[in-house]
Amino acid sequence: xxxxxxxxKFLIGIFVFLTSFTYAGEHKTGEHEAHGEAHKxxxxxxxxxxxxxxxxxxxxxxxxxxxxxTFFTDGETGKHYGFSLPIILWDKEAGLQMFSSSKFHHxxxxxxxxxxxYKYYHGKIYNSDAEGTITYDENHNVQNYxxxxxxxxxxxxxxxLAALLLLLAFGSLAKSYKKSQxxxxxxxxxxxxxxxxxxxxxIPNIGKEKHRKFxxxxxxxxxxxxxxxxxxxxxxxxxxxxxxxxxAALALFTFFITQFKGNKxxxxxxxxxxxAPWPMKLVxxxxxVLGMFTKPFSLMVRMFANMTAGHSVLMSLIALVILLKxxxxxxxSTGISLVLSLFIFVIELLVAYLQAFVFTMLSSLFxxxxxxEHAHDDHH
Amino acid sequence: MYNLIGAGLIVIGAGIGLGQIxxxxxxxxxxxxxxxxxxxxxxxxxxxxxxxxxxxxLILGK
Numbered sequence: 001x002x003x004x005x006x007x008x009k010f011l012i013g014i015f016v017f018l019t020s021f022t023y024a025g026e027h028k029t030g031e032h033e034a035h036g037e038a039h040k041x042x043x044x045x046x047x048x049x050x051x052x053x054x055x056x057x058x059x060x061x062x063x064x065x066x067x068x069x070t071f072f073t074d075g076e077t078g079k080h081y082g083f084s085l086p087i088i089l090w091d092k093e094a095g096l097q098m099f100s101s102s103k104f105h106h107x108x109x110x111x112x113x114x115x116x117x118y119k120y121y122h123g124k125i126y127n128s129d130a131e132g133t134i135t136y137d138e139n140h141n142v143q144n145y146x147x148x149x150x151x152x153x154x155x156x157x158x159x160x161l162a163a164l165l166l167l168l169a170f171g172s173l174a175k176s177y178k179k180s181q182x183x184x185x186x187x188x189x190x191x192x193x194x195x196x197x198x199x200x201x202x203i204p205n206i207g208k209e210k211h212r213k214f215x216x217x218x219x220x221x222x223x224x225x226x227x228x229x230x231x232x233x234x235x236x237x238x239x240x241x242x243x244x245x246x247x248a249a250l251a252l253f254t255f256f257i258t259q260f261k262g263n264k265x266x267x268x269x270x271x272x273x274x275x276a277p278w279p280m281k282l283v284x285x286x287x288x289v290l291g292m293f294t295k296p297f298s299l300m301v302r303m304f305a306n307m308t309a310g311h312s313v314l315m316s317l318i319a320l321v322i323l324l325k326x327x328x329x330x331x332x333s334t335g336i337s338l339v340l341s342l343f344i345f346v347i348e349l350l351v352a353y354l355q356a357f358v359f360t361m362l363s364s365l366f367x368x369x370x371x372x373e374h375a376h377d378d379h380h
Numbered sequence: 381m382y383n384l385i386g387a388g389l390i391v392i393g394a395g396i397g398l399g400q401i402x403x404x405x406x407x408x409x410x411x412x413x414x415x416x417x418x419x420x421x422x423x424x425x426x427x428x429x430x431x432x433x434x435x436x437x438l439i440l441g442k
Contacts, residue, residue, distance in 0.1 A: 200421065298432055298433075298436065301432065301435065301436045301439065302428065302429075302431070302432030302435065302436070304439075305432070305435030305436060305438065305439050306431065306432075306435060309435060309438075354424060354428060355428070357424070358424070358425060358428035358429075361425055362425075
């Protein structure tokens with residue numbers, strides 16, 4: 001399995017490359033004061049989480065993207081175990097800045113890089129000065145400039161990890177075809193999934209003649225969403241598909257493919273629906289144009305909401321261990337939370353697969369509508 | 381408070397829709413067990429569309 005071995009070395013190489021940034025920027029050895037008490041403006045999601053507000057803040061923090069990878073935080077000492085991810089900024093005047101996010105020390109200090117100062121405030125990075133002042137206008141909006149943020153955040157790491165896993169899996173599957181037509185074991189399952197996408201999703205919607213051109217995109221979307229959803233269920237704390245920017249990008253891909261591959265019949269059906277009386281044609285045109293945009297929009301919202309809601313419910317049920325400790329004791333509350341979380345986890349596995357399936361199915365449906373050849377006699 | 385009433389109404393709507401779909405799918409499978417695969421697939425698709433609506437409304441409301 002030479003491809004698998006080479007990809008494995010590549011994986012290790014990437015991992016080492018990323019962690020080397022922490023040594024580049026690390027000043028202290030990661031000691032922080034315990035953040036047990038809540039701040040005035042926000043409840044910090046560190047230290048022991050006991051109250052409902054702290055749990056809410058913890059869940060909210062873990063649903064969002066982050067510039068560092070915290071595996072867990074020691075309750076008493078407040079020490080974080082994890083590693084910081086590199087921050088890559090494009091400042092308008094100063095150009096490209098790269099440094100480790102450990103310079104921010106979780107938002108406490110101002111990071112300095114080549115003479116420019118940046119402040120990390122509420123999850124975003126702003127230009128600032130040595131003291132880290134944030135100027136507000138009258139509606140309490142931040143006035144500081146923001147550099148373009150190209151950092152390697154947790155979502156980027158998650159997507160790269162999913163891409164590497166897929167390369168590994170499909171590389172070894174492709175290699176096994178040299179030996180025999182029938183792959184064995186888990187690779188056979190992968191082949192079944194590919195055939196499922198082709199026979200149940202692509203061919204019924206796009207048609208037998210044209211589906212081959214779009215199989216690359218459909219397979220990519222299906223397996224990428226499936227892998228990312230499954231990654232979100234691991235304890236590593238990923239939430240890639242629950243981020244509306246990620247799903248917006250995927251929905252944009254579908255949108256552009258349908259627009260650029262639409263043939264004359266497709267555009268005719270949108271702007272001048274054949275087979276209807278002409279007042280109806282005028283009424284239908286704006287509705288169809290609106291439909292052109294709402295369909296990918298619904299793709300985006302559907303996956304984002306499903307994934308975020310699932311992760312939120314799962315984390316809330318796990319937090320039941322803390323909330324029910326007073327009434328049922330530690331063992332009782334852990335038992336209840338375990339049973340409920342297990343149920344929700346199995347449902348989330350189904351939802352992970354279902355969302356991948358539905359996204360791919362609807363994408364293929366839209367593509368099929370766009371490239372469909374009608375046998376017209378000017379009569380629908 | 382009105383948030384919660386709205387959320388409840390959304391869930392009622394989604395529940396009615398999914399219940400109808402599930403019921404008709406069950407009837408269809410009972411009539412023709414060999415078409416069970418296709419009916420199941422169609423049921424899942426429409427279920428996901430409905431859920432998308434419900435979740436979209438929840439997100440817009442919150």
